[in-house]
Amino acid sequence: PNPVFATSSTSIFEQISRLANEVGAINLGQGFPVGFEPPALIEAAVQALREGPHQYPPMMGLPALRQAVAANAKRFHGLNVDWEREVLVTSGATEALADSFLALLDTGDEVIVIEPAYDAYPTLIRRAGGTVVPLRLEAPDWTLTREALQAAITPRTKLIVLNTPMNPIGKIFSEAELDLLEEVVLAHDLVIVSDEVYEHLVFDGARHTTPFSRPAIRDRVVRIGSAGKTFSVTGWKVGYVTADPKLLGPISRAHQFVTFTTPPALQTAVAAGLHFADSYYVELKSSLETRRDLLLGALRREGFAVADAPATYFAIADVSGIDPDGDDLAFCHRITREAGVAAVPLSSFYGARDVKTHIRFCFAKPLDTLEDAVSRLSRWR
Ligand code: PMP
Ligand code: GLN
Numbered sequence: 001p002n003p004v005f006a007t008s009s010t011s012i013f014e015q016i017s018r019l020a021n022e023v024g025a026i027n028l029g030q031g032f033p034v035g036f037e038p039p040a041l042i043e044a045a046v047q048a049l050r051e052g053p054h055q056y057p058p059m060m061g062l063p064a065l066r067q068a069v070a071a072n073a074k075r076f077h078g079l080n081v082d083w084e085r086e087v088l089v090t091s092g093a094t095e096a097l098a099d100s101f102l103a104l105l106d107t108g109d110e111v112i113v114i115e116p117a118y119d120a121y122p123t124l125i126r127r128a129g130g131t132v133v134p135l136r137l138e139a140p141d142w143t144l145t146r147e148a149l150q151a152a153i154t155p156r157t158k159l160i161v162l163n164t165p166m167n168p169i170g171k172i173f174s175e176a177e178l179d180l181l182e183e184v185v186l187a188h189d190l191v192i193v194s195d196e197v198y199e200h201l202v203f204d205g206a207r208h209t210t211p212f213s214r215p216a217i218r219d220r221v222v223r224i225g226s227a228g229k230t231f232s233v234t235g236w237k238v239g240y241v242t243a244d245p246k247l248l249g250p251i252s253r254a255h256q257f258v259t260f261t262t263p264p265a266l267q268t269a270v271a272a273g274l275h276f277a278d279s280y281y282v283e284l285k286s287s288l289e290t291r292r293d294l295l296l297g298a299l300r301r302e303g304f305a306v307a308d309a310p311a312t313y314f315a316i317a318d319v320s321g322i323d324p325d326g327d328d329l330a331f332c333h334r335i336t337r338e339a340g341v342a343a344v345p346l347s348s349f350y351g352a353r354d355v356k357t358h359i360r361f362c363f364a365k366p367l368d369t370l371e372d373a374v375s376r377l378s379r380w381r
Contacts, residue, residue: 004127011119012348016332020342026365026373029332029342031167031314033364036232036287038273038280045269057264059256061089061240065267068274069225069240076200076281077210085245088252089267091259092237093197093226094120096251099258100193100222100241101128101159103250109158114144116349118167118195125161133157134351139318139358140307142169144177149184159191160184165198165208165311168349168360172206172311182217190220191247197226197239200281202311203289212242219244222251227270232284232364238262238270288313288363291370295363298374302381313364316346320357322381328356339380341373 016029060066063083070083081087090096097120105111107129113121115136122132135152137144160181164173173181185192192211202208212221227238241251273280292309299306305318323331328345336342346358363370 002127004123008123012329012344013119016336016342016344019333019336023337023340025336025340025342026369026376027342028361028363028365028370028373029336029344031312031362031364032234033232033313033362034369035366036284036364038231038276040276041231041233041269041273044272045265048265048268053264055264057261057267059260060252061087061262062264062267062271065089065238065240065271065274068271069242072274073223073242075278077208077213079210079213079242081242086242086248088241088243088248088255089262090239090241090255091262092228093195093224093239094237095255095259096224096239096241097121097193097195098124098128099251099254100224101125101130102258103254104159104191104193104222104247105130106158108156110154110156112149112152112157112160113351114160114162114166115351116168116346116355117161117351118163119348121161122351130158131156132351136350136355137169137171142166142171144173144180146180149180153184153188157188157190159193161193161195162211163195164210165196165202167198167312168314168344168346169307169316170309170312170314172202172208175209178209178211178214181211182214185217185220191222192217192220193222193224195224197224197229198312199225200230200284201288201313203285203292204310206310208311219246222247227266227273231270231273236266236270238266291363291365291367294367295361295370295374298371299361299377302374302378304377309363313362314360315363316358316360317343318358326356328359332359335377335380340376341380 013030020027066083066087070081073079105128111130212223223242228234309315332345343359347353
């Protein structure tokens with residue numbers, strides 16, 4: 001086997017979910033929402049399954065979905081996207097990431113990965129022949145600085161992977177940080193793979209800004225979205241890529257030999273979802289805000305050092321003050337087994353696994369589940 005996959009382990013999300021199921025813990029570890037699936041989305045899928053078609057849809061994706069991706073980008077981000085030439089449907093954002101790395105990297109190209117980073121990036125980059133260059137953001141501000149960015153760049157740098165809003169820390173990259181990225185991308189002839197799967201999960205009136213909205217680098221940004229996050233159906237694996245045809249061409253050729261297509265009924269339903277009225281998006285945010293506020297408030301009352309969570313459905317806690325072993329992975333195993341509440345360690349989001357101070361909770365759960373989780377944690381402490 002290829003060493004990249006021969007030496008990689010089962011993802012932390014799968015590991016922790018398995019343990020949580022085994023011991024009957026409340027699973028706030030793996031990021032998946034409970035109870036948010038929009039009935040109209042499910043109905044659209046059921047109807048599409050009844051009516052068909054059931055055969056291979058076009059390789060680029062159903063026109064209705066590609067049009068809906070472009071219309072949604074116009075409505076929420078003011079983007080002008082040519083759906084025929086600039087939108088590709090993939091089987092989840094994960095496939096979109098894999099296609100992008102396969103299509104855009106050559107052996108030895110360097111890719112800057114901003115840590116803490118989603119676990120799929122480094123492995124997929126390496127298997128595509130790239131070399132991962134980690135760029136760490138530091139707690140508690142997690143700010144991208146000019147010094148850190150410049151220090152990560154070499155003559156071999158090809159791509160920067162941006163994840164905004166950012167899993168696991170819930171950060172929204174600011175305009176100033178995007179200015180910096182724009183400057184560096186132009187100065188060094190780079191491309192940004194911009195993972196924006198949490199684009200609609202931003203709270204307290206904050207706005208998500210995509211680097212794709214910047215005219216100077218519009219043709220250097222691969223923007224990736226996911227219906228799994230926008231419609232709380234993580235098992236559906238419907239993703240979409242928006243990029244200039246010069247980038248989308250090779251990415252779609254990678255896609256045609258990775259999955260070729262995505263189930264047509266799910267594409268039809270997601271197209272309907274992307275056209276849902278603004279109220280759907282407003283309610284999604286506000287019900288997540290309510291859950292976030294409950295979890296953060298209750299955890300803080302119990303003495304957990306939880307950071308603000310301005311976006312995504314994740315909250316992180318600094319457990320260095322309460323974890324005697326200084327080992328976030330062991331700590332997550334302990335609270336899963338002993339308290340009956342599962343969380344994931346942030347060390348899994350670092351290539352070197354050496355930052356062991358924080359754990360992540362997912363708050364996209366029913367309110368009583370969150371209350372139960374916090375009372376279990378407080379009894380355990
Ligand atoms: N990127 C990030 C940052 C994620 O958190 C996730 C969700 N697991 C994905 C990509 C993958 O999305 P999908 O399930 O659509 O493949
Ligand atoms: N993105 C999800 C998370 O961060 C999990 C995805 C997965 O299980 N592979 O928890």
